[in-house]
Amino acid sequence: MNLTSDEIIQLKQAFNLYHLAEWEELRRRVEAGSFGDPKTSLVARLMTKSLEDVDEHGKGTELALCLHGFYLYYQAKYEESFDSFWSAHQRQSGWGSWSALGLGKVYSDLGKWEQARLWLCESLRLARQDADFDRMAECYGALGEVLLRTQHPTEAYELFSTDAALLPPGSGERLRLKNYQALCLGRLRKSELAEPMLFEGYYSAQNGAQNAASATFSLASLMTLSVLHRNRVLYERVKDIQANNSHSDTVESITQMPRGIMAVCDAAWCWFDRDALPLGSQQRAALDDKGLMALHDASQCFEAKYPIEHRWGVSLIERWQEGQQSVDSHAAWSKLSQRGDRPPSPSPVSPPSIIDRWVFDVDLSGGDLIQELSSGDVSEAWNKLRLFMI
Numbered sequence: 001m002n003l004t005s006d007e008i009i010q011l012k013q014a015f016n017l018y019h020l021a022e023w024e025e026l027r028r029r030v031e032a033g034s035f036g037d038p039k040t041s042l043v044a045r046l047m048t049k050s051l052e053d054v055d056e057h058g059k060g061t062e063l064a065l066c067l068h069g070f071y072l073y074y075q076a077k078y079e080e081s082f083d084s085f086w087s088a089h090q091r092q093s094g095w096g097s098w099s100a101l102g103l104g105k106v107y108s109d110l111g112k113w114e115q116a117r118l119w120l121c122e123s124l125r126l127a128r129q130d131a132d133f134d135r136m137a138e139c140y141g142a143l144g145e146v147l148l149r150t151q152h153p154t155e156a157y158e159l160f161s162t163d164a165a166l167l168p169p170g171s172g173e174r175l176r177l178k179n180y181q182a183l184c185l186g187r188l189r190k191s192e193l194a195e196p197m198l199f200e201g202y203y204s205a206q207n208g209a210q211n212a213a214s215a216t217f218s219l220a221s222l223m224t225l226s227v228l229h230r231n232r233v234l235y236e237r238v239k240d241i242q243a244n245n246s247h248s249d250t251v252e253s254i255t256q257m258p259r260g261i262m263a264v265c266d267a268a269w270c271w272f273d274r275d276a277l278p279l280g281s282q283q284r285a286a287l288d289d290k291g292l293m294a295l296h297d298a299s300q301c302f303e304a305k306y307p308i309e310h311r312w313g314v315s316l317i318e319r320w321q322e323g324q325q326s327v328d329s330h331a332a333w334s335k336l337s338q339r340g341d342r343p344p345s346p347s348p349v350s351p352p353s354i355i356d357r358w359v360f361d362v363d364l365s366g367g368d369l370i371q372e373l374s375s376g377d378v379s380e381a382w383n384k385l386r387l388f389m390i
Contacts (some may be wrong), residue, residue, distance in 0.1 A: 062088045062091045062093050062094075062095045062099070063095055065084045065085070065087050065088035065091075065099070066084075066085065066088045066095050066098040066099050066102065068084045069081045069082075069084035069085040069088065069099070069102045070102060072084060073102060073105060073106060073109075074305070075305065076109075076304075076305045076306065076307055078106050078109065078110060081102065081106055082103065082106050084102075085099045085100075085102035085103045085106065086099075086103065088102075089103065094130075096123075096126045097123045097124075097126035097127040097130060097132060097135045097139075098123075098135070100119050100120070100122040100123035100126060101119075101120065101123040101135065101138060101139060101142070103115075103119040104116050104117075104118075104119035104120035104122075104123055104139075104142060105120075105142060107119060108120075108142060108145060108146055109308075110308070110336075110369075111149075111308065111368065111369025111370055113146055113149075113150050113364040113369075114364055114365075116142075116146050117143065117146055117359065117360070117364065120139050120142050120143050120146070121139075121143070121353070121356045121359060121360070123135065123139050124136060124139035124140070124143075124353070124356055125353045125356070127139060128353065128355075133166050134166075136166055137162075137163045137166035137167055137173075138163075140159045140160070140162045140163040140166070141159070141160060141163040141173075141177065141180070143159050143359060144156045144157075144159035144160040144163065144180060145180075145389055146364070147159060147359075147362060148180070148183060148184060148187065148389065149369070149387055149388070149389065150362075150364050151187070151386070152362050153183075153184040153185075153187035153188050154184070154188065155359075155362055156180075156184050157181055157184035157185070159359075160177050160180045160181050160184065161181065163177055164177045164178075164181075175201055175204065175205060175214040176214055176217070178197060178200075178201050179197075179198065179201050179214065179217055179218055179221055180389070181197065182194045182195075182197035182198045182201070182221065183221055183389070183390070185197070186221070186224075186225045186228070187386060189229070191225065191229060191231070194225060195222065195225065195234065198218045198221050198222050198225075199218070199222070201214060201215070201217075201218040202215045202218035202219055202222075202241070205218070213255050213258075216245075216255040216258045216259065217255075217257075217258045217390065219238055219241060219242060219245070219258070219262065220257075220258035220259070220261045220262050220265075220390045221258075221390050222234060222237075222238045223235060223238050223261070223262050223265040223266075224261060224265060224385045224386075224388075224390050226238065226265065226269075227265050227268045227269070227382050227385055228382075228383060228385060228386060230272070232269075235265070235269055242262070256301045256302065256304065256305060256306070257301070257302070257305075257306060257309070257390070258390060259301050260297075260298040260299075260300075260301030260302045260306070260309060260313070261298070261385070261388060261390045263294045263295070263297040263298035263301065264294070264295065264298045264313065264316070264382075264385065265385070266290075266291075266294040267291040267292070267294035267295045267298070267316070267320075268382040268385075270287045270288075270290050270291030270294065271287075271291055271320075271378060271379070271382070273287055274287035274288060274291070275379075288320070291320065292317060292320060292321065295313055295316050295317045295320065296317065298313045299313035299314055299317070307336060308336055308369065308370065308373065309388070311329070311332055311333060311336055311373075312373045312374075312384075314329065314332075315329050315333070315373075315374065316378060316381055319377055319378045319381065320378050323377070324377075325374070330374070333370055333373075333374040336370055337370045337371075369387060372384060372387060373387065
């Protein structure tokens with residue numbers, strides 16, 4: 001696929017506007033002829049056509065391999081997306097920041113924090129060389145996610161703030177970043193700051209799939225705070241809002257994660273309540289049933305695209321019912337842990353930029369996502385909601 005420099009610029013702009021999380025919606029609009037601007041339509045067709053340029057042996061142009069990698073990434077096909085990004089990166093042409101970003105995001109989703117940081121900083125270095133501010137912003141945001149999930153909320157807040165500063169005026173990503181900044185404040189136990197930001201994020205969301213998704217994430221984040229801080233008043237307030245939530249079902253595919261987390265929070269509050277009741281009481285049995293039903297709902301939300309979260313949901317059901325995980329569950333955790341260990345595990349050749357060196361001063365050695373999620377009993381499990389970007 002040969003593109004002019006103008007077409008490459010247009011392609012990057014379209015990528016930022018639609019993002020691959022909404023790839024199927026983009027494809028639907030292209031097929032329906034919904035794009036009035038011929039240039040935008042051309043770009044969309046180039047994006048769609050690029051999938052056809054990757055053959056069954058994983059060969060294709062670097063652009064096609066990058067796009068194909070993201071397409072697979074958002075379907076949680078991590079091994080295939082990794083291979084596509086790595087094949088693209090080895091070509092070392094004009095899309096290195098994209099392929100490095102993809103590798104970093106795959107490692108991040110699998111809880112391989114050190115590798116994720118290496119590749120995201122490599123992407124940031126290449127994006128800075130290209131003066132690609134959109135990619136720089138995305139790298140800072142992705143690095144913020146890594147640091148927040150490894151319990152470094154202060155440093156993560158700085159990275160999300162840098163991400164926000166690089167966004168163009170009117171960007172739809174601002175709501176998402178405001179939610180992330182609020183998460184950092186919540187992890188720092190500054191509820192008086194975090195809660196108003198999340199409520200503002202919810203109420204300021206207007207029509208449209210992306211804003212509706214941000215609103216759902218805001219509610220899920222508030223429910224997570226209620227569990228982490230054992231704040232029943234906050235939980236009941238969010239439940240009242242949830243009961244009157246009129247957002248369209250058309251955003252269901254991009255709200256599976258927050259809806260799953262909200263179901264886990266419902267189960268957590270059932271656990272808190274049943275723990276205060278005597279063994280054998282009808283009320284306790286009813287709360288057991290309600291909590292387990294919520295966990296089954298959560299597992300269904302996670303099943304299609306979130307393998308680690310799905311396994312966590314299943315293991316919570318086992319621990320609630322049996323007091324421990326099954327042999328099959330331990331084997332499944334082990335298999336998930338090995339998904340990010342791909343021999344050889346490549347690392348960027350270039351050292352990190354001096355500008356980004358401070359990110360490497362943060363100690364990530366103590367955080368192992370799968371080990372933390374797979375350990376402990378149910379009463380300890382709810383505090384592990386802090387390990388998610390909710």
